[in-house]
Amino acid sequence: MISAQSIVALSSGRLPAGIAVIRISGPRSRFAIETIAGGMVKDRVATLRKFRATEGSVIDNGLVLFFPGPGSFTGEDVAEFHVHGGRAVSMKMLETIAGFDGVRHAEPGEFTRRAFLNGKLDLVETEALADLVNAETEAQRRFAVQNAEGAQSALYSSWRRRLIHARAMIEAEIDFADEDDVPGSVSDAVWSDVRAMIGEIGHHIDGFHAAEIIRDGYEVVILGAPNAGKSSLFNALARREAAIVTDEPGTTRDLLEVVLDLKGMRVRITDTAGLRAAPGKVEAIGIEKARAKARGADLLLLLEDMVDPVDAGLVPSDAQILKIGTKADLVGGQQLAGGPKDYDAVISTRDGTGLTDLLDDVARRAAAEIGRAGDILPSRLRHVELLDETKGFLTSALSGHGQELRAEELRLAADRLGRIVGAVDVEDLLDVIFSQFCIGK
Numbered sequence: 393m394i395s396a397q398s399i400v401a402l403s404s405g406r407l408p409a410g411i412a413v414i415r416i417s418g419p420r421s422r423f424a425i426e427t428i429a430g431g432m433v434k435d436r437v438a439t440l441r442k443f444r445a446t447e448g449s450v451i452d453n454g455l456v457l458f459f460p461g462p463g464s465f466t467g468e469d470v471a472e473f474h475v476h477g478g479r480a481v482s483m484k485m486l487e488t489i490a491g492f493d494g495v496r497h498a499e500p501g502e503f504t505r506r507a508f509l510n511g512k513l514d515l516v517e518t519e520a521l522a523d524l525v526n527a528e529t530e531a532q533r534r535f536a537v538q539n540a541e542g543a544q545s546a547l548y549s550s551w552r553r554r555l556i557h558a559r560a561m562i563e564a565e566i567d568f569a570d571e572d573d574v575p576g577s578v579s580d581a582v583w584s585d586v587r588a589m590i591g592e593i594g595h596h597i598d599g600f601h602a603a604e605i606i607r608d609g610y611e612v613v614i615l616g617a618p619n620a621g622k623s624s625l626f627n628a629l630a631r632r633e634a635a636i637v638t639d640e641p642g643t644t645r646d647l648l649e650v651v652l653d654l655k656g657m658r659v660r661i662t663d664t665a666g667l668r669a670a671p672g673k674v675e676a677i678g679i680e681k682a683r684a685k686a687r688g689a690d691l692l693l694l695l696e697d698m699v700d701p702v703d704a705g706l707v708p709s710d711a712q713i714l715k716i717g718t719k720a721d722l723v724g725g726q727q728l729a730g731g732p733k734d735y736d737a738v739i740s741t742r743d744g745t746g747l748t749d750l751l752d753d754v755a756r757r758a759a760a761e762i763g764r765a766g767d768i769l770p771s772r773l774r775h776v777e778l779l780d781e782t783k784g785f786l787t788s789a790l791s792g793h794g795q796e797l798r799a800e801e802l803r804l805a806a807d808r809l810g811r812i813v814g815a816v817d818v819e820d821l822l823d824v825i826f827s828q829f830c831i832g833k
């Protein structure tokens with residue numbers, strides 16, 4: 393598909409910058425180079441040229457590249473002008489190119505949309521490209537680049553191929569039911585492969601929580617009785633005075649959150665109101681919020697003042713729990729070693745005791761949840777929903793009666809996988825997916 397309209401945008405970031413890249417895709421790319429750079433350049437080779445405005449004045453000295461379609465990012469002819477990254481320079485270039493007949497400013501994600509429509513990327517790779525551009529942590533980048541390169545798509549495509557093969561076998565059996573040369577063991581093999589796929593898809597779906605942790609962060613909630621030292625730990629982890637600390641019990645009422653990059657992983661830490669019976673009105677609301685937050689957490693840090701231990705009570709949650717003794721600086725060494733309480737960690741925000749070990753422990757637990765680098769995980773709820781439907785059709789195909797019906801269910805299952813990668817009927821999804829991009833991508 394070659395669009396009649398060419399599109400232009402600033403494809404590099406915020407101005408001013410050292411260099412800015414102005415990119416045009418579509419049939420007017422060639423004309424833009426001829427007009428602005430005074431003549432065509434060699435394909436795919438950076439060439440230094442003077443760039444001139446329509447009336448002939450010099451805009452800048454810069455590098456220009458031409459990528460002939462279909463061998464380009466978008467699949468169309470593409471030109472790039474690399475200019476000095478000033479605001480006025482970039483605006484003059486954009487204005488000049490958008491002033492040509494048949495050229496308009498690109499919408500967000502429109503270059504990538506053309507790449508998708510021209511078959512350069514599938515839908516999952518497109519989503520991964522959006523993730524790559526938005527990646528802030530090393531774990532997010534690793535995950536996104538692997539999927540942008542097609543790892544996730546390859547998995548779905550291989551399942552889809554297996555299903556198409558399975559269905560062909562079952563339909564052949566229907567067609568040749570009366571003949572002797574289609575052995576029954578063929579259909580046994582097919583259904584045992586379908587059973588295996590149900591297991592593989594189920595296992596893959598289970599990985600979604602790991603993908604959510606990579607994207608949204610590993611959720612750590614600090615809990616404990618009033619004055620246990622929660623906000624002091626929170627501030628130490630945030631490396632700033634993010635929360636108010638006083639010696640008055642009941643200082644913190646609202647949830648406070650910081651996001652850390654811990655060894656390349658996104659980790660969200662929440663400070664909460666001290667848990668106690670018979671609190672004041674505002675505090676009671678804070679305590680309810682703390683309990684609700686704890687329910688959705690991955691890890692609870694349950695703090696207790698070792699000088700004045702108060703049982704904060706149990707909080708229902710599936711999260712892992714680390715019991716932490718605080719204010720170690722106030723407690724003698726022997727007391728700690730032989731004390732009645734068992735703590736997973738002992739810290740002091742006063743003298744820094746145990747903080748590095750605690751962070752290491754949190755990072756280890758987050759890494760264990762994320763799984764091994766290279767694991768292929770579903771990266772969108774959209775994928776999980778379609779995978780669930782796929783699994784549902786496979787399950788009823790497996791236990792169903794009548795070869796025709798069962799073959800039809802295999803078809804429906806393969807169709808759902810096709811929807812994930814965009815091989816079938818996805819027009820309705822495109823606007824949602826491309827709205828995740830910035831202009832120029």
Ligand SMILES: Nc1nc2c(c(=O)[nH]1)N(C=O)[C@@H](CNc1ccc(C(=O)N[C@@H](CCC(=O)O)C(=O)O)cc1)CN2
Pocket residue numbers: 413459462463464465472512
């Ligand atoms: N200057 C610049 N840097 C960039 C991009 C770009 O468009 N321009 N990219 C944009 O996102 C990324 C690189 N991605 C690209 C992907 C495909 C093709 C391309 O021309 N593909 C052809 C031929 C491939 C080949 O020669 O092996 C093709 O797919 O047919 C170019 C860039 C990151 N860096």
Ligand SMILES: Nc1nc2c(ncn2[C@@H]2O[C@H](COP(=O)(O)OP(=O)(O)OP(=O)(O)O)[C@@H](O)[C@H]2O)c(=O)[nH]1
Pocket residue numbers: 616617618619620621622623624625636637638639640641642643644645664665666667718719720721722739740741742743
């Ligand atoms: N000596 C010592 N004092 C600490 C330490 N951590 C906190 N404190 C003190 O303990 C008191 C309570 O600390 P906070 O961090 O506000 O306690 P909190 O758990 O957030 O309390 P609430 O918000 O009221 O629930 C303050 O006076 C802190 O200075 C520590 O490691 N050593």
Ligand SMILES: [Mg+2]
Pocket residue numbers: 622623624635636637643644663664666
């Ligand atoms: Mg507090």
